[in-house]
Amino acid sequence: MRLLHIMPTFGTGGTELRVVSLINELGAEFSHSIMPLNNVSTAISRVAPSRHVEIIAAPQGKGRVDYPFRLYRSLSAYHPDLALTYNWGTIEAALAIRVAGICPVIHNECGFGPDEATRLKVRRNLARCLLLNGIPRTIVVSGVLYDIALHRFRIRKHRVRLIRTGVDVIRFAPRINTPLRDHLRVTSDDLLFGYVGGLRPEKNVGLLLQAFARAAIS
Secondary structure (H helix, E strand, O other): EEEEEEEEEOOHHHHHHHHHHHHHHOOOOOOOEEEEOOOOOOHHHHHHOOOOEEEEOOOOOOOOHHHHHHHHHHOOOOOOOEEEOOHHHHHHHHHHHHHOOOOOEEEOOOOOHHHHOOOHHHHHHEEEEEHHOOOOEEEEEEHHHHHHHHOOOOOHHHHEEOOOOOOOOOOOOOOOOOHHHHOEEEOOOOOOOOOOOOOHHHHHHOOOOOOEEEEHHO
16 A cells, blocks of 8 residues: 655654654555655654655745645656645645545644644634545544644544554653663652653743743652
């Protein structure tokens, strides 16, 4: 089965590494083509050597009126069984594939960029409503996004599916990391908080620091 992934980027972010995990777990009977719209594909180094993955160059001119047509011309040479698009940055690709009838589309909503970190854009919500109600399924990764999909994007319930982001509970089981504490000069009696993620406005790390401080755990 040939899967086409269209992503804003294929760098080493959370969404991209989750896609890498899926590619590695799906097995060799699937082939994957990935089009990062910014032509960054550093996450390819994390794909298992036994998996067949092809990087497709994206057309230039993103944001122009004719960009969906440019995408159509780039994608029409491929014949995937299923296309997967990720977040608002690929909405034009989902539109091009649907209008052209290239293959079914599953759209994934994993979060919002800095331009929608505090308020969703009305025009984008309308575009999501019109497009995502016309494709088989939109996948969201949290209860908050599920609620937004139903009540802000106005996607019909049978077209939305909640699949929470998985966590490796063995790798991330609670334990004392003595070497790390020694490196940070933190004693075993001190409470140590950690954060792993991008230092971008939409992550709101300031709120996290405020929560740590107000917890006043000693």
